[in-house]
Amino acid sequence: MEPVSAQGNRHLLAYIWRRTSASPHCYGQSHYDGTGLHISPQLHSTVPVLVRAKNAWVAQMERIPPDERTQDDMRETFEACMLQAESEISSLIR
Secondary structure (H helix, E strand, C coil): CCCHHHHHHHHHHHHHHHHHHHCCCECECEEECCCCEEECHHHHHHHHHHHHHHHHHHHHHHCCCHHHCCHHHHHHHHHHHHHHHHHHHHHHCC
16 A cells, blocks of 8 residues: 555645646746746745645544545545645735
8 A cells, every 4th residue: 555645745746737737827937947947936935835735634644544544535635735725825925
C-alpha cells in the first residue's frame, strides 16, 4: 500500500494541475527566460498554503488506521483541506 504522504503529494499535484489548467495564473505567475525560472511573489506565497493543507490532510489520514480509511472519506477530507487553503489564498491575493 502506498504511504499516505505519497498519496497526499499525488493528490496535491493533480489538484494543482486541474486548477491551473482551468485558470493558469490562479496562484501567481512564473516564466522561464533562459536564465532560470522566475516566480512572482504571489506564487511564492500561495504554494506553501497548498502544501500546508496537503500536510494537514496527511496528518489527519495518518491518525486513522489504514483499514478504517475509506476512499470517500479521504477524498472529502482532502477537498475540505483544499477549500480551506483556497480561502486563505483568496485573502492573500486580493
